[in-house]
Amino acid sequence: MYDYNAFDRAFLAERNAQFRHQVERRIDGSLTEDEFRPLRLMNGLYLQLHAYMLRICIPYGTLNPGQMRRFADVADRWDKGYGHFTTRQNIQLNWPKLKDVPDILDSLGEVGIHAIQTSGNTIRNTTADHFAGAAADEIEDPRPVAELIRQWSTDHAEFQFLPRKFKIAITGSPNDRAVTRAHDIGLRMVRRGDQVGFEVLVGGGLGRTPMLGAVIRDFLPKADLLPYLEAIVSTYNVMGRRDNKYKARIKITVFENGIDTFKAAVEERFGETRAQFSGVDQQILKGIEAQFAPPAFRNAPTEAFDAALAADPVFRAWADTNLTEHRAPGYAIVTVSLKAHGATPGDASSAQMRLLADLAERYGHSELRISHEQNVILPHVHKSDLPTIHAALAREGLATANVGLISDIIACPGMDYCALATARSIPVAQEIATHFRDIGLEQEIGALKIKISGCINACGHHHVGHIGILGLDRAGVENYQITLGGDHTETAAIGERAGPGFAYDQVVPAIERLLRAYLAQRAEPAETFIDAFRRLGPAPFKAALYPEEARDAA
């Protein structure tokens, strides 16, 4: 893992001191809210529905046990004893007081954590495959490049006032776990001969105009990455619309100008930026790569794991859903579900955070990851330790065996917290999770991605959910639109709206009708919902959602 150097630490301390002074001036009346707002947003501080919210950066979703413990300490001391992990691999505190935020940032800065550029029209936290450095299917660990992007983009003078926010995602595996096609820039590592480079996608994004990114370079040599990113963002900074915030994202720039025109402008700009990068970035990258060296994996027997699988059905169910193949023999990747039935997706208590830190330190080579699906990953665990880990997780309510199942829902905070939201997300997710557990269909339904957003901005990624749910305000009443057929992987697709929305109390029954139709019509138990949808098309699923319309049409 990357360890902050003296320069990084001094930079953070100075930045926090600046913000402390700005907060003091806001409280004493020297700064108006209009003056203070951009300053607080540059440091991740929002004012939401009931309180301030501090969005804290977890670069590419990677953190160490000390950092996780510090989140727990901060949550206990200055918040309400929990944190909310987000689809951007960040953590949010929902109840900080304005006067405490400088102390929170200083405390986080001591362990190399900050909240810079977690808001504002700038390059946000670069997200990455949460299995990076561990996945068996990986070409190369993308995190050193993500760290290089972090260093390049943080306080980049030219890119602090872009037309809109700007999000980059990177994956080192052909199986896309970073949703690269739904980002302003998506980077996919690809191999050409003996050289590793990037397929570069541009212009993806969800929100009110969902679009999938287009390929702007099918192979970009690694050494050209930063000058090429600089060329893209610089071109967008010039061409992007500033007259209408809803048309200001790069996806609109690419769409309105066409990918060929946009690419030509980027390539021309690249001719200039390439010459400005003297190679220092590649020297820095080499230093970063050394810090991401794989841990010293041990060679040990796995009989304890095999015995637990055979003897304990609870452990087996957990292993079947929550473990992923690791590149090292005898190792597994553990996904710890933050989606216990009835719990708030993505929330972890301070006690849970401390346990995860302890387990990572003792059994996981001191690494943790946050996934864009709002779960926590222990990326390097020897199989012989898994029974012990499972037992410890169970004691803290963290052993839910549901990763990839219907209750493993992405849900944004919705109107329970967010000032932009138009309806609630969290209770909808809670009710779906508990309902399908209670009627005993969760395992039967199998692999399924439900994603819920409380407004059109789509923080819950509903457009790329197999089943997407979008909460809206219809004449002063919460109303939920359902989309079908979305996909967030390397076969990405935007879901199609199924029809009229449903009232709050009709969402769960509608989803049940939909999934009972799937169970009745799937070709075999192994055919997943999304595969059945692709085979059958939307008609039978719409008929299940809207039985009255189907009956009237008959």
Add this chain to the structure above:
Amino acid sequence: MSRRFTPKVVTANDLLDGDVIYLTADDRWTRAHHEAELIEDEAHAQLRLLFAAGQPARVVGPYLAEARAGANGPEPTHFREAFRTRGPSNYPHGKQEAANV
């Protein structure tokens, strides 16, 4: 023809802790919706909003929110404003934690 003015309360967020607050008829800020001044005249509403906006060291983002007369004082009419009077659905946090509404 302009729309008929419907009753409103002046609401905002507290500068220091972000909590939802309401303007009372005697110029205080309260955390309880039912203590808010129910404004039934449009011109008076604009004056009260200006009064709120003139307190940037106390409140953030004042605006007029729809309300109606209730048995114990003003009640919110929209679900968003109803949520603001109590707090989130998933924890007993926010105003409902202190059970003062």
